[in-house]
Amino acid sequence: MVPAAVVDASISELVPKLSAGDILIDGGNSYYIDDIRRAKELQAKGIHYVDVGTSGGVWGLDRGYCMMIGGPDEAVKRLDPIFKTLAPGRGDIPRTPGFDKRGGTAEEGYIHCGPSGSGHFVKMVHNGIEYGMMQAYAEGFDIFKNATSKELPEDIRYDLNLPDIAEVWRRGSVVSSWLLDLTAMALTENPTLSEYEGFVQDSGEGRWTIQAALEEAVPAEVLTAALFVRFRSRQTHTFAEKMLSAMRQKFGGHVEAGAPKAK
Amino acid sequence: MVPAAVVDASISELVPKLSAGDILIDGGNSYYIDDIRRAKELQAKGIHYVDVGTSGGVWGLDRGYCMMIGGPDEAVKRLDPIFKTLAPGRGDIPRTPGFDKRGGTAEEGYIHCGPSGSGHFVKMVHNGIEYGMMQAYAEGFDIFKNATSKELPEDIRYDLNLPDIAEVWRRGSVVSSWLLDLTAMALTENPTLSEYEGFVQDSGEGRWTIQAALEEAVPAEVLTAALFVRFRSRQTHTFAEKMLSAMRQKFGGHVEAGAPKAK
């Protein structure tokens, strides 16, 4: 079953046990279009549906996590004590200047984004951004890794210490981030990352983000490129690449060397 | 030896046999920056250097090929009879409306582009465009090929006949081209292209084209993407992809499946 079908099945099981006025929370990563449909269906039965996207990963308990909530005002307001309790609170994160005048709950670590689906919509784009940021670091470190490449003139080859670079950037640099903290951890464990194959999944939100960009006519080059790298990472060769080889053979008589480049 | 070094070595061998007023033609795919340097060096000896880019592939003898020429006016003018003889001539290619008023030699299949290096500069960008066009077809047919994908709902899967599609597009479609003719040939020989591995070389001009775009601050998304696909095609996995796997493991506890997706 695809994930959406699993959620729909769970809801079908729960509905008979719910009464008008009850609130059903979907705290996973549902597609916001599915949320909108479900909210309508449940509303007909007087049941409120609230979609909550969460970010924080497996570190949430230690480090806190934030919640992005979509759904009808009344239902979300009723749940506020729960969200307030679950949310990380302000902690010792420095305040954004002027934010105190804005009010609201964002500084507590949760927000009501808007009507049904908007919580998962915000979470979805969050994940799209995550893909883009990850890919930005990944490409940069790939350039470092290949700075020893034999394709380069000898005097511009560098044999760089990747864990040191990740670590030093944690100290005040413009690219400091939590993803960089994690990168430093992984590289400190093993500077070659040889235990990772590089077969990279995508979990739906990245694709939906691009779909939203297409529908809004927003150019999203970086988020899309990051997603396509993942698609490509799961294949030995694409059919597209065979097409290129075939065309090259036809116009230029090129016979491609077959051996994949060692890394 | 890198290609540029080969050309420089050949020139060094030839120079002692040349006299002032002689013309040396580089009919390969030299980097235009090298042309400019060579032209200056030879000019000091009174020798003219003319750079000529040619396009037509292994089909040139049958189908004609065109020449893009760079170098000093006087030298290029002196060689005009040679270029006129080598060039394909007008043949039966329909004339571009109004081109008769422009004059020049373009309709004969050769042009003097400008000073030293400009012939190879124009040829270089030609190849950059070639990469982009090839990639456009390649992605389109990859989408066709994967229209049978199990990732799709069953009622929108299509099992398409790729040779037929390539062939029918040769009949008046907007995407008709010589590269499409070659694609139709390859797919007619073997609709699965199983004899091609998809390890795709790039021959220098593609990279130089992007370098020129960088220097001119021209956004060249498509030409660059086409080049990067070739870089990627020559690797089993990039270090970038291992970085992505590592980060995913760190924040989400994701353990990536290792088996490459069958195509």
Next chain:
Amino acid sequence: MVPAAVVDASISELVPKLSAGDILIDGGNSYYIDDIRRAKELQAKGIHYVDVGTSGGVWGLDRGYCMMIGGPDEAVKRLDPIFKTLAPGRGDIPRTPGFDKRGGTAEEGYIHCGPSGSGHFVKMVHNGIEYGMMQAYAEGFDIFKNATSKELPEDIRYDLNLPDIAEVWRRGSVVSSWLLDLTAMALTENPTLSEYEGFVQDSGEGRWTIQAALEEAVPAEVLTAALFVRFRSRQTHTFAEKMLSAMRQKFGGHVEAGAPKAK
């Protein structure tokens, strides 16, 4: 009304006039997902629905055009005489070697691609490829245009003759195509293209092509980049660009010059 709604309205008007066994042809550029839905609805009434994508532009009458057909075998077979009559036929286009052994109608200029929606699916990807090819040429000529840029060292600036380049490439080059013929026409009329603003529409098929790529997990970097250029071309500045300016101001104190660069 969005285009799909127009088609649905037309079908609703036609249906009362049709009887079981009649065939309804949609010869526009419908979304294949809509085709599938319509075909099912009409099938319930015994009416056959056939989707036909056509490519050839406003030149179709002179130059021929090809047809990509989707629908049930029986209905498409029944219409064969019509398609054969409308199709351009083999004309004097050189045959693809070996295609004679394949049989079928592709050489006549039309094909039956598969079940409902497949005609428009093939046409859709055709347009996606078209966007990619157009963008490849466009970037190449942009690099030529800016080869006079003051950002370049003086000795590598070239003042190139764009109509001549387009014309000479029509003579046997690897990038020769019908789109290049049209490019040569436009540049011959006016080498600066000053009558065009560069506000570029997209007509749906490009977006749907990317959506299909997303659903199939096919990396389609070039087709997507080509589409995003069009999205961008219709805006003065994106909100994304304002975000970049804002971040630059915040971390570096950069105040961006406001004047758009003259071209």
Next chain:
Amino acid sequence: MVPAAVVDASISELVPKLSAGDILIDGGNSYYIDDIRRAKELQAKGIHYVDVGTSGGVWGLDRGYCMMIGGPDEAVKRLDPIFKTLAPGRGDIPRTPGFDKRGGTAEEGYIHCGPSGSGHFVKMVHNGIEYGMMQAYAEGFDIFKNATSKELPEDIRYDLNLPDIAEVWRRGSVVSSWLLDLTAMALTENPTLSEYEGFVQDSGEGRWTIQAALEEAVPAEVLTAALFVRFRSRQTHTFAEKMLSAMRQKFGGHVEAGAPKAK
């Protein structure tokens, strides 16, 4: 004068005042290729050249900044007390697990990356990554901004609170970073960013990063896309876009609407 020329001129002025054994530090953002040349030239005079890239922006004094150092071991070792003093030190940044076993100075906020040029090489790629990360956020917020677009069906439009989203993501989310902190500041000041035009400079390092990727044959889709967005942001329309309009007019008779889309 281009920046490199300014540095070379300053060095020429300084050299007569230096003696063998002296160390000259370039603490700017020089191109590493220039560093290598300069180091060689100065080495001939017995002068050591050390290249130091710094990251931290205008906030460095408050928040700390890190240093990436290239140059001969001996010279860098001699300067160590200076770097140690300038560096931010460990502060209260949580330690990367296991880093204590690695030793070195990275945790103090400075590293010796390798021979001449390597300091600026590492800083250069840092900036390339920075462009990519900035663009990832920028595209995500652009999708939020346009979630009210009239291009969308009414029931999936959202009117989102951008400052709240940026703020809540600072609370434990996977995309938390210093750039996000700055984004939250800017959006809190003015949620529409109307004071920013979106004309975005690039300062050299981004282009050099892509050049390094080209030389190493590393696919760098995201870093390149981020750079091209900046190129594009500084133009009203590219010549490429005019080419697209011209081709569309020629094959389809399309006359493009001229009015730029209001945002």
